[in-house]
Amino acid sequence: MAFLLFAIVLGLRASHILNKRHLETLRATWWPIFAETAASEQFAADAVLPPVRARQRLMLLREWSRFRGLVMGQATVSLNTLAGRLDLLPLARRYMHRRSVANRLLGLQVVGQLRDRDSWDAISAAVEDPNIALSVTAATALTDIDPDRAIPRVIPLIGTFVRWPRTQVGRILNRAGPDIVSTRLCREIADAPFDAAILLLQFADSAYAGDINAVAEKLLTTRQEPALLSAALKAARGRICPERVVELTRHDVWYVRMQAATFLGRAGTFEDLGALEPLLSDREWWVRYRAAQALVASPFLGPNALRRIASRQKDQFAHDILQQALAERGLA
């Protein structure tokens, strides 16, 4: 049995070496063509292309997709025309329906890159596949094909598919751009239940500051869940509902107080400095630290004013934390 297993190991290694060689040959032939195509304004319809053997087609599809993933703008159009000449689309569509997850992933990725509207329904069905990799690749493909149509379908699913890799979701939203994402995302956050709202707020950077500030203000004034208040304070990018934020610096839950302090450091005014100073004596280190950082970063306080604040602290913890924040800025 062990010898049989080792024979399989050797077989795998031999196949790995052969595949690697084939891949190197294929790359040596095709990557210059891909690069030339990407660099040219338009793919020359009469260009002479090397012959592709049947067994090379899967590898070519993979390499084309990999190269296509590296370029943007006009280059993608030229590469898609080249893919048309190579008949890659029918191949990708077939792979999309294969049993193997790896092949389905490749198929979905390529139909997305080729912006194949005819595959919309099939991809749309795959978005709800229980396999996370398949569902998130399908969502990416839909966004590649038609972001206007895809985003309203994808955004509600972000809150549902909690296991979608956040990096991938961030990439989908960034590719679609704030013009398409902003309003939809913010509306979804405002209407979403607790868990989904927290998840969606992590992608606040994909929305315009005005939209996200409006929804953060709404959440801060209407909702009470500490985790949601904290997420809303973190997401806000401008000065919103100052009285409410100051009130939150006295919240029972420490991370809400910490986010309120961070928020005041980021968007507070001279009037808010008074709310930060008591936080230097907070029982939680992070609240003290964020308050100290906020004070030190404030454009309304110079080094002397900060030293005066430090010297009037009766609480040793408050004094120490402000000293640390000053030292971090080289002001100690």
Added chain:
Amino acid sequence: MSWQPILLGIQWLFFGYFILIYAVYAGLNVMAMIQIRRYLHIASLTDADNVFSTLDLPISVIVPAYNESSTIITATRAMLQLEYPDYEVLVVNDGSKDDTLEKLKEEFSLQPFPEAYRQRVPCQPVRGVYRSLRYPSLRVVDKENGGSKADAMNAGINACRFPLFCAVDADSVLELDSLRRAVRPFLEDPYVVAAGGTVRIANGCTVRGGFLEKVGLSRNFLARVQVVEYLRAFLFGRMGWDYLNAVLIVSGAFGVFDKEAVVEVGGYNPDAIGEDMELILRLHRLMRAEKRRYKITFVPDPICWTDAPEDLSTLKKQRVRWHHGLAQSLMLHKGLFFRRGGGAVSWLAMPFFYIFELLGPAVEIVGYAFMTVAAIVGWISWEVTGIFFCLAVGLGVLLSTSALLLEEMSFHVYPRMRDLFRLFLVAIVENFGYRQLTVFWRLQGLYGWLRGNKPEWGVMKRSASMAGGE
């Protein structure tokens, strides 16, 4: 009264034990294959777009150092070059008696820093915190010696700033993208509280400037055997348990943790010999007790390389210590054993670790002795004894080869064909003497724990590969 049925019963008990242990390993193997394939699918997707996302979580790399004067500069320099958008390096000088701190001060232009240090998990007093004038992301915590790595790690946890921390040994060699790979599970699943990385053997590899330049196999037999052992332990041991969310060990050489979760359980236990395993068991215990959704996971990519002992004396001390630590950790958390709502941790992993990992050496030694004596005195036939030994050895070879298969299906770390043959040869040879020797050492570890002895720490002689990397 006839002894025959009793002898037959004992004989079947040993046979049954061996068959059961290998059946479990075979099951773990299958689960590991599924898990690795799944992991590679997702990794191929996210690797294709090799752009750092702004969503990457900031992380503190904690490097405990006790008398690491000869390695600390290279190690710290290597840590500072890791490819990751937002991280800090925190070296904890655990009251070193050599010039570790002085070397760090000189090399990185360290200046005392008025850190408002807060003690959230217990550790020995901190004498000072230093910040590098040349590397803003480097800080050094100088503390009184706590007599354990756990105590130094706790000081690091107290001083670190980011929500995740990475525990790294000062003599670990990391891949440039180690952090990105190890943090990925936290990005993909918000319920992950700890992620272990695969540790590989650095002996025989070319290490330069603290980074791995070329993978190779050591000429030293012991180091080669440990390559196979580590493949077995990490690729199908941990990946298999990962499938069931029942990983019980995250290696101390490299692991990423959610800081708040670790603080909640009280940090590392300074009295634990195997502080890495003890922490994971405590995390399981807390999460299970509070019925919280959580995941302790494992990253199969080879992200950390470590020096393995090349002499019997150091290897013995290491194995005795590891088994002592295993016994201590399992006994400290016996409450997890068959606990209602404990899931795969309580009902599969813990019983497996108790019966097969902890008591395995005792059963194995007694089994070998019994079968041999029984054959000599004629209680059982030599044929049966022969079958027993063939089974024990054959299944051992099979397991090691299946680990090679997993490696070949996934990462192809050893590029040369002759390395594969050498590893296969080692997978066979290790079953004749070496395995029995390590079983005996593990039994000594168990005995030492029962007697309450404190295990010895050997002085690790650095291999040529690591010494060349200074």
